[in-house]
Amino acid sequence: MKNYSKLGVFKSKGRLYKEPKNFYRSDFQRDRDRIIHSTAFRRLKHKTQVFVNTESDHYRTRITHSIEVAQIARSISNFLGLNDDLVETLSLAHDLGHPPFGHAGEEMLNECMINYGGFDHNVQTLRIVMLLENKYLNFKGLNLTIDTLDGLLKHNGPLINITKNIKEINGVNKLLNKINLKNYPSLEAQIAAISDNIAYNNHDIQDGISSGIFKMEELLEINFFKEIYLKNIKKNKNVNKNILLFQIIRDSINLMVRDLINNSQKNIKINKINQIKDIYKSNINLISFSNKFTNIENEIKYFLRHKMYNNKSVLLKNNKGKKILQFLFRKISKKPNKFLEKSKINSNKQRAISDYISGMTDRFAINLYKKIK
Numbered sequence: 001m002k003n004y005s006k007l008g009v010f011k012s013k014g015r016l017y018k019e020p021k022n023f024y025r026s027d028f029q030r031d032r033d034r035i036i037h038s039t040a041f042r043r044l045k046h047k048t049q050v051f052v053n054t055e056s057d058h059y060r061t062r063i064t065h066s067i068e069v070a071q072i073a074r075s076i077s078n079f080l081g082l083n084d085d086l087v088e089t090l091s092l093a094h095d096l097g098h099p100p101f102g103h104a105g106e107e108m109l110n111e112c113m114i115n116y117g118g119f120d121h122n123v124q125t126l127r128i129v130m131l132l133e134n135k136y137l138n139f140k141g142l143n144l145t146i147d148t149l150d151g152l153l154k155h156n157g158p159l160i161n162i163t164k165n166i167k168e169i170n171g172v173n174k175l176l177n178k179i180n181l182k183n184y185p186s187l188e189a190q191i192a193a194i195s196d197n198i199a200y201n202n203h204d205i206q207d208g209i210s211s212g213i214f215k216m217e218e219l220l221e222i223n224f225f226k227e228i229y230l231k232n233i234k235k236n237k238n239v240n241k242n243i244l245l246f247q248i249i250r251d252s253i254n255l256m257v258r259d260l261i262n263n264s265q266k267n268i269k270i271n272k273i274n275q276i277k278d279i280y281k282s283n284i285n286l287i288s289f290s291n292k293f294t295n296i297e298n299e300i301k302y303f304l305r306h307k308m309y310n311n312k313s314v315l316l317k318n319n320k321g322k323k324i325l326q327f328l329f330r331k332i333s334k335k336p337n338k339f340l341e342k343s344k345i346n347s348n349k350q351r352a353i354s355d356y357i358s359g360m361t362d363r364f365a366i367n368l369y370k371k372i373k
């Protein structure tokens with residue numbers, strides 16, 4: 001096992017607003033703790049992953065998904081000798097900006113905001129940690145380290161264009177002067193991003209089968225899962241189907257993580273990555289699957305899109321969620337003073353409405369809709 005600690009981000013670039021150091025926690029541990037104690041993080045408990053939060057107590061929500069991403073990401077980071085605390089922070093924070101009703105809610109909010117800069121959950125995450133969370137006397141937001149903000153902004157890769165809704169964020173110009181948007185993000189940010197894929201691909205399959213949207217037999221149309229299935233029933237012919245599903249998902253995650261680690265190590269070696277600046281100047285995501293597992297991932301995404309995300313019952317509930325958010329946006333736009341602080345309305349009415357709605361849980365949005373309908 002090769003240790004890549006010299007490629008990890010262990011020394012912080014500091015914060016936008018200076019604070020005294022904490023004597024028993026690192027800067028990145030403090031970032032993680034600020035995320036965990038944030039209002040936005042707690043709300044993820046009642047926000048849709050795939051199934052609306054009110055449907056069952058056992059399906060994944062945004063908060064359980066975020067915890068699962070962090071667990072996978074920490075394991076990868078720890079093996080490679082990188083900064084586990086930074087990886088965990090980015091993983092826990094990556095979905096803070098999601099509105100109620102999952103991606104369907106995001107699509108509708110973006111449609112409502114199309115003439116006002118649009119809506120993107122990744123940008124909203126930045127708004128939350130830099131502006132909307134107010135718990136400190138000397139600054140707005142959580143004042144996370146520049147390294148964490150850089151990872152949140154670029155976890156999907158370099159940014160070519162700065163959109164209007166990014167420019168609106170308080171303090172963002174100060175941040176942009178300290179980072180290079182054209183550079184690739186840290187290995188920790190890359191790990192958090194791909195761990196997100198590993199988590200939702202596997203756990204959406206588990207929830208899909210558990211909910212009855214598709215059957216185990218349909219999953220076996222994918223050779224990757226068929227091989228895992230056959231290997232397990234060969235050893236345990238009379239195995240309980242529910243337990244077998246858990247084992248298949250465990251094996252799948254394990255195989256994906258092993259491939260990711262092996263291929264990422266090859267990438268680092270082939271691209272002669274010897275120091276952190278080599279990562280930033282590289283022209284690829286160094287943390288990536290092999291071609292074989294990239295194809296497997298694409299096959300899984302195709303399967304989920306057709307069998308689950310486009311399932312009639314899922315689409316029906318998504319459309320209901322969209323209608324609720326569209327109604328709330330229009331209703332609040334007519335009488336914003338009834339719902340929002342005057343100072344926020346005067347600053348940017350539409351963005352304030354977007355902030356308010358995107359911060360709602362599924363349950364709150366449904367109840368408010370019923371109340372003012």
